[in-house]
Amino acid sequence: MIETQTVGTVPHVAGELPGPRSAEYLAHQGRWESNARVYPRNLPIALAGGAGSHVRDLDGNVFIDFLSGAGVLALGHNHPEVVAAATEQLRRLTHGLDFPTPAKRAFVDAQLSMLPPGLRSRMKIHFCGPAGANAVDAALKLCKTATGRGEVVSFQGGFHGANHAAMAVTGLVAQKQPIAHGVPGVHFFPYSSCSRCPLGLTEDSCETNCAVLLERALRDPLGGIPRPAAVVMELVQGEGGVVPARREFVRRVRAVTRELDIPLVVDEVQTGCGRTGTWFAFEQYDIEPDVVVASKALSGLGLPVAVILYDRRLDVWAPGAHTGTFRGNQAAFAAGAETVRIMRRDDVLGNVRRRGEQLGRRLAVLRDRPWVREVRGLGLMWGIELASPHDGRPATEYARAVQARALRTGLILELGGRDNGVVRLLPPLNVTAEVVDAACTILLDALEHCRPG
């Protein structure tokens, strides 16, 4: 495998972090790069190379990478066959605006082939500016144009990106606070976030009242919301703290949106391309959305590409309605088609399900620990919510200490959720059982070692 010799497959960290070379790069970054930079603040390393599930920093430390470029690296770092497909394409044609090309055609055919058969013939695809947020914007514009309506319903706890409109439908308040006058007409409803029920109910009294609230508001002539252009949802809220939606909730949202002819947009930027064990997470909820937003893992390699797949009855927008210069990344298309081929050949979706079960089994020991409020996940998207057993407040400092200790012992993890109190795991989808085991050992040690007294 590319780089394996230099990256290694066993995590090892020598000395304090950051090491001297990383420290020098971080200082340079601090001097010249924006204050809005984020990942290296809690993960203070400079990256040198990667191979599969491992990454090496400039000081020669090797880490298991369960951040995977924020879920981008479906097949890990530098999968040799995907790199070869992209490299070959680079020699042929790199950029193609939205002209048809063989690379794009293979990519489109590969993506369509992964859709459930009933949906495939109904869908069209639009190439967006190459980021999830741009594709969310495109989805909203599509639905507004097709319905002639202006309101949008979104869910508390959701994350849809950092563009103006994507941020407007995002639930995470801190990022929105400094940006006055976001996109108007967005209405937030509670999500089925059961570890902290937004309606304050317990498991016993829950009758998916969050869905009832939405149903009643949309149907009620006194509900205050003109019929929306779209309802936008994640099926597992990723940045919001790895919260898989309840099945009943999703099915009811689908039912009411269908009844009222409101396009349902599922944001599968993070859950898509196999992350949850099916190609798209909506398949596990037995629903058919009207619009699917996909990006992150589409190329398998971190080369940027973003699309919306949508019901062709919505395809009434005009030529040029959603343009963007960088919509023709041929290397990303070649890599993406190759990624789909490898996923099929190697039964990567089966691996996601098996490794997900393995993670669930290893993390089950945490369930009765006092500072662990909940362990939850779907496929290879897992979160451990840490909270004070005394007052239920998110245990932000504990989570940060776990992240730092895990890094020092060779595992890269991300935080998320309310006040960053959730430790998140996003391994590559082809991660091996051995690597999952090694990562769990490091994680469990960090949770034990850093536990507040």
Ligand code: PLP
């Ligand atoms: N939607 C979801 C569900 C995401 O998780 C993200 C990013 O994390 C986005 C949209 C935004 O994607 P991007 O950062 O590529 O704009």
